[in-house]
Amino acid sequence: MLDKNKVRIADCMLNITDLGPGESSKIPLQIFSSGMPATLLLVGTNDSGGIPTSLKTIPLKVISVPPGANLKVDGKESGVTPKMVSLSIGTHTLEFAKDGYANGSSPIDVTADEIPGGSITFELGGLSRDTLELRDGTSVLGDVISVSMTSVVVRVNGGDQTFDRNRVKKITLVERETVQQAPVIVPTATQK
Numbered sequence: 001m002l003d004k005n006k007v008r009i010a011d012c013m014l015n016i017t018d019l020g021p022g023e024s025s026k027i028p029l030q031i032f033s034s035g036m037p038a039t040l041l042l043v044g045t046n047d048s049g050g051i052p053t054s055l056k057t058i059p060l061k062v063i064s065v066p067p068g069a070n071l072k073v074d075g076k077e078s079g080v081t082p083k084m085v086s087l088s089i090g091t092h093t094l095e096f097a098k099d100g101y102a103n104g105s106s107p108i109d110v111t112a113d114e115i116p117g118g119s120i121t122f123e124l125g126g127l128s129r130d131t132l133e134l135r136d137g138t139s140v141l142g143d144v145i146s147v148s149m150t151s152v153v154v155r156v157n158g159g160d161q162t163f164d165r166n167r168v169k170k171i172t173l174v175e176r177e178t179v180q181q182a183p184v185i186v187p188t189a190t191q192k
Contacts, residue, residue, distance in 0.1 A: 001031060002039040009035040057086040058110050061119035062094060069098040069124060096122055099141060130154070132163065133170040144173060 001010040010033035031037075062071055064081040071078045071085075072095040078085055081096070087110045095105040102125025132140040132154055140163070142156035152163045152171065 001033050001037040003035045004038040006039070007035075009033045009037060056112060057088050058114045058118070059084055059086050059116050060108075060110075063119055063121040064096050064098070065121060065123040066098065066101070069096040069101070069122075071096060094120070094122065096124055098124055099139070101125060130174050131170075131172040132168060133172070134163070134167050135169045136167070144171060147171065 001008070003009050010031050012029075012031055014027070014029065062078075062081055062083050062085055064071075067081055069081045071081050071083050073085055073087070074092050075095070087108070089110055089112050091107060091109050093105055093107055095103070097103045104122060104124055106120075106122055108120060129141045130144040132142070132144065132152060134140065140154055140156060140161070142154040142161070145153040145155050145160060147153075148165070150165050152165055152168050154161050154163065
């Protein structure tokens with residue numbers, strides 16, 4: 001803050017980290033000065049390269065295990081992993097989806113002092129269904145019901161599909177938790 005003679009009478013730092021480029025916000029500000037203010041001057045902070053930190057983006061390589069997951073950044077489609085994305089300063093949410101795997105998400109904080117060239121790796125949750133990979137390259141997701149020397153039966157969306165065993169290249173089974181139920185005891189009528 002400057003007085004009418006352009007002499008600095010107050011100095012403070014206002015740190016705003018959750019606004020993106022072009023966004024605005026009303027923020028209450030209380031300043032104590034040593035005189036009557038005439039001018040308020042706001043100056044943005046620049047990084048060492050002279051770029052305003054509010055406009056700075058950091059390139060980041062996003063990798064998923066397994067690769068080939070659909071990636072969303074802050075709810076917007078961003079392509080398929082592995083993918084190079086540019087993130088602005090602030091907090092972002094990365095979302096991952098791949099057929100046959102549990103969807104996942106991860107928050108990520110990008111600070112003004114981040115150095116370009118980093119990467120993040122996200123491991124997708126385990127398979128949610130069995131996968132049957134056919135020799136023609138297609139995949140069938142469902143529950144494998146039976147496997148014999150001549151056929152494979154898979155339950156997909158409540159209906160059973162039978163595949164010739166020679167068409168099957170690979171079967172990936174999901175580990176299932178078995179729930180042991182207590183035996184049901186039905187009382188019998190006693191004879192007199």
